[in-house]
Amino acid sequence: MDAWQQVLVPLFVATSPLTVLPIFLSMTEDLPLRDARKLGRFAVMTAAILAVVITLAGHAIFDFMHITVNDLRVGGGIILLVIAIYDLVFSSEERKGRSVTAEAGVVPLGTPIIMGPAGMTACVVLADTRGTIPTLVGVLSVLLLVWLILRYARTLSRLVNAAVSRAFGKVMSLFLAAIAIAMIRAGIFGMAEMLP
Numbered sequence: 001m002d003a004w005q006q007v008l009v010p011l012f013v014a015t016s017p018l019t020v021l022p023i024f025l026s027m028t029e030d031l032p033l034r035d036a037r038k039l040g041r042f043a044v045m046t047a048a049i050l051a052v053v054i055t056l057a058g059h060a061i062f063d064f065m066h067i068t069v070n071d072l073r074v075g076g077g078i079i080l081l082v083i084a085i086y087d088l089v090f091s092s093e094e095r096k097g098r099s100v101t102a103e104a105g106v107v108p109l110g111t112p113i114i115m116g117p118a119g120m121t122a123c124v125v126l127a128d129t130r131g132t133i134p135t136l137v138g139v140l141s142v143l144l145l146v147w148l149i150l151r152y153a154r155t156l157s158r159l160v161n162a163a164v165s166r167a168f169g170k171v172m173s174l175f176l177a178a179i180a181i182a183m184i185r186a187g188i189f190g191m192a193e194m195l196p
Contacts, residue, residue: 007130007138014122015047015139017146019179020114022172024150025157026087027104033154039105040150044143046110051123051139054115055132058124069121070194073187076112077180083108084177088170114146117183 024043028036054061062068119139126135149156 003130003134004138007126007134008141010122010126011119011135011138011142012145014116014118015114015142015146016118017142017149019172019175020109020146021149021153021156023083023113023176024109024153026173027109028153036154037151039109040153041147042105043109043114044147044150046106047115047119047146048140048143050111050115051119051143052136054120055123055127055135055139058120058127068190068194069117069124070187070190072112072117072120073183073190076117077183077187079108079112080116080176080180080183083113084173084180087173088177114143117187 024036024040028039031039123135123139126138
């Protein structure tokens with residue numbers, strides 16, 4: 001059990017399933033329930049495919065593309081920052097006309113929100129230290145939890161008042177902006193440490 005904890009806890013923290021909920025609700029508030037669930041399923045499938053590929057061939061992919069985890073942190077951080085600013089600046093009424101396509105299930109929902117640089121790093125490191133199979137089982141278990149949260153997102157949101165839910169969404173967007181800045185900062189500092 002202790003060995004599984006050492007795999008599951010870092011993956012749970014890295015993917016942060018509970019922070020996905022308000023972002024997903026904000027993105028899909030104008031979609032019919034069926035379409036919202038389809039988008040959530042597509043996002044989790046994207047994250048799962050990415051997690052499996054990174055776990056099995058992370059080092060080789062990074063070497064082939066001449067990128068590092070720090071590059072992913074900066075790129076992913078910029079995308080998250082744009083999303084957070086957009087959500088903070090525009091009210092839900094102003095965002096009514098926007099269309100949410102299946103592409104949103106890949107970027108930004110599948111990656112970098114569900115499976116971002118932290119999740120990718122955790123997959124690579126845990127595959128090296130704990131083994132490939134335990135890492136795959138662990139990350140797929142965490143993503144199953146994410147899928148359940150997204151599937152029942154609207155049911156969960158009904159447990160709180162609509163105004164409270166919207167306010168919580170704005171607060172989470174603020175935290176998302178802070179997380180984005182932290183990712184960018186960590187990436188830049190990581191790059192600086194690699195300089196001669």
